[in-house]
Amino acid sequence: MPETFKAILISRGEDKKQSVAVTELTDAELMDGDVTVAVEWTTVNYKDGLAITGKAPVIRRFPLVPGVDFAGTVISSSNPDWEEGDKVILNGWGVGETHFGAYAGRARVKGDWLVPLPDNMTARQAMAIGTAGYTAMLSVMALERHGITPNRGPVVVTGAAGGVGSVAIALLSRLGYHVIASTGRPAESAYLTDLGAAEIIDRGELSGPAKPLAKERWAGGIDAVGSHTLANVLSMTSYGGAVAACGLAQGMDLPSSVAPFILRGVSLLGIDSVMAPKELRLEAWWRLADELDHGKLAALTTTIGFDGIVGAATDIIDGKIRGRVVVGI
Known part of the structure; x- marks a missing residue:
């Protein structure tokens, strides 16, 4: 049997009502891309809350794994810019909207969408920023x-x-x-x-x-x-x-x-974060690693597990989330 990993999958029925389920996926069910990443940390953003609750038409294809950003480790790559073991960050590019996103154990994406995790930043800190x-x-x-x-x-x-x-x-x-x-x-x-x-x-x-x-x-x-x-x-x-x-x-x-x-x-x-060019992304992440106080980052961050994602999505739309929520995958 192929190896499986846990994922949140949003589907929509003929009545146009969407449903949210926790399921198991395999690598074969991931979407096209030239880099496969083991997702280690993600987060719950306002857009993720809109996607999961259905409060706004964030998701543009069904079924879809939501989650617009992640940090993790490359486990396979046919892209010359990335190799197995590289630590990477992804934000935007339609991930979690039109392309399977972060709320799964693995993600397959285009290598051009990725930026390197700064040397002085952990994957968890990257998603505390998100x-x-x-x-x-x-x-x-x-x-x-x-x-x-x-x-x-x-x-x-x-x-x-x-x-x-x-x-x-x-x-x-x-x-x-x-x-x-x-x-x-x-x-x-x-x-x-x-x-x-x-x-x-x-x-x-x-x-x-x-x-x-x-x-x-x-x-x-x-x-x-x-x-x-x-x-x-x-x-x-x-x-x-x-x-x-x-x-x-x-x-x-x-x-x-x-x-x-x-x-x-x-x-x-x-300010558009989804399609921002790579040079802006690299500058932003370099500066975040250098200029954001890690003590303040820790103070504004709450950590939850995979099973807390759906509840946090509702809370963020209801204005009950303070600061940032980081999710350990």
Whole structure:
């Protein structure tokens, strides 16, 4: 009998309702690719929560193994860039959406989708960072490219207690920024302060309809929420500032006006982690290994086992997850 490994499989019936099951797969049932990886660690991101709960049409083919990122060891490769024993990370590229993903003992993918695990980072640490933390780093890099340095003024982070927000706060504070954290969970104030937030504001200040322009409060922002929250962040961004948009927890809409852009020269920077080019990925992971405080990373991380994935997916959609969840496969 061929060797099997545990996997989560999402299927959809003729009635268009999806179902989630834990099953056993073999290598022969994996999708096409030139590298096979033994998945050692993964994580539960907001997108994974949407996929498993069916709250949004993240999954575009059925049946599918969800899970948008993983870290592990190459066990076979026909790609010249990788050989057996290499430690690798994968984020995005449609994995967990159109291609079998991380919630299985093995994954077969294209070698071009992989990046090397940094020498000073473990596979577990890589997934404690995960797509959320990698997206936070891409957002920081975008603000830097736009000239938003610490001496320009404060930077606001929305959805602060979530995965992107938690890592963004830790990164920005380490780099010397004055970080304003916006959260709807006042009980997490001490947690956010420990990560490096200098100020904490209630998300209610940003979640209602925005004025075309409001009082200037920050030089830049990292927004994982979208909708009215992003509109308010833009309206309160100072002249020449910039906001990196990387999430949609409140919604995909943007009920704003052109006023911040044409009257204050504010820039809206779109952050895509799924199809980001390899050079950006390599820079982001190199900087995460070098610049993210490992003590803070440990403080914002909870570890669960494979059997906890489905429950964590529901919790993250319900706003019950703080920081990052890492999964030992």
